[in-house]
Amino acid sequence: MIRTFFVVLLLLGLGAVFAGLMVGYTPDAELNATARYYADNTAADTGAANIVTAIIVTYRGLDTLGEVTVLFLTAAIVALVLAAGREKDPASRIAPPPAGELLTTGSRLLAPLILLLGVYVFANGHLTPGGGFQGGAILASAVLLLLLTDPLRHFGHRLISVVESLSGFIYVLIGVAGVVLAGGFLDNRILPLGDFGALLSAGAIPVIYTLIGLKVGAEFASMLVSLSETEEPR
Amino acid sequence: MTLVTTVMGLLLALASVGAAVVAIRVRSLPVAILAAGLVSLLAAVLFVLLAAPDVAMTEAAIGSGLTTFLFFFVLGRVRGGGDHD
Numbered sequence: 001m002i003r004t005f006f007v008v009l010l011l012l013g014l015g016a017v018f019a020g021l022m023v024g025y026t027p028d029a030e031l032n033a034t035a036r037y038y039a040d041n042t043a044a045d046t047g048a049a050n051i052v053t054a055i056i057v058t059y060r061g062l063d064t065l066g067e068v069t070v071l072f073l074t075a076a077i078v079a080l081v082l083a084a085g086r087e088k089d090p091a092s093r094i095a096p097p098p099a100g101e102l103l104t105t106g107s108r109l110l111a112p113l114i115l116l117l118g119v120y121v122f123a124n125g126h127l128t129p130g131g132g133f134q135g136g137a138i139l140a141s142a143v144l145l146l147l148l149t150d151p152l153r154h155f156g157h158r159l160i161s162v163v164e165s166l167s168g169f170i171y172v173l174i175g176v177a178g179v180v181l182a183g184g185f186l187d188n189r190i191l192p193l194g195d196f197g198a199l200l201s202a203g204a205i206p207v208i209y210t211l212i213g214l215k216v217g218a219e220f221a222s223m224l225v226s227l228s229e230t231e232e233p234r
Numbered sequence: 235m236t237l238v239t240t241v242m243g244l245l246l247a248l249a250s251v252g253a254a255v256v257a258i259r260v261r262s263l264p265v266a267i268l269a270a271g272l273v274s275l276l277a278a279v280l281f282v283l284l285a286a287p288d289v290a291m292t293e294a295a296i297g298s299g300l301t302t303f304l305f306f307f308v309l310g311r312v313r314g315g316g317d318h319d
Contacts, residue, residue, distance in 0.1 A: 130291045134288075134292050134295045144300065
């Protein structure tokens, strides 16, 4: 009874806080100085049609490198914690009940399409909404679909970690190349800007976003594969 | 923001709150997982309405795609464990 009372009190308090915020809210009629700069200069500076991507990859590229690092740390910690429970001999694993016909056939049809969509999303990150993180997550969901169909399916840890480390390494190399060849760390103008709106345009942005997509996809995939390979608790 | 988008936004917000309540209250785990995924999906539609397609893609890919898959995967593992409870 007292607990319910406190929960209701807490909810009312939260509601009052949010109501206070909502009542005092007036949407901005025009862009503030930073947003105005991005809106006016992105196309000329970076050649990217999608301003959000230009901000994420170029203007705020260092923050994105930080995000990728955080995700890498998470994947490394998950792998470290779950490696303790990994089965030594894959053949000794108990076969789970077979997946249904619908799931098996459906994933055979969908997995290549999902992979293709993931690649499309990160390769077109500078033109259309989306980018490396979204595309990487889509790639990983294809891997998850395959794992869902056949939990004993073997994915090469070595391949995943090579893709992950190589793309991270090249990402940083491109960033350093920006310092040497262009205006600063992660400057995209180390490559020609090309025609505005073309697939191969906006300098290094498509390259960087492809690398981020591969890296994020490999990190999510490695987490999922480690998760699926842990031993059943006995 | 026009009246139509405001009304649609309100409806979506109400629907996602409803789906969240279903996710918490329902007894069956698969239905709860689907309802939790629905919350993310409705949030993604809301982000599209609010002109943030990049955020919407992240929400749809991770929130309603990957997380829902992952929950089902874990649910299958837990049930596949079988004889211990």
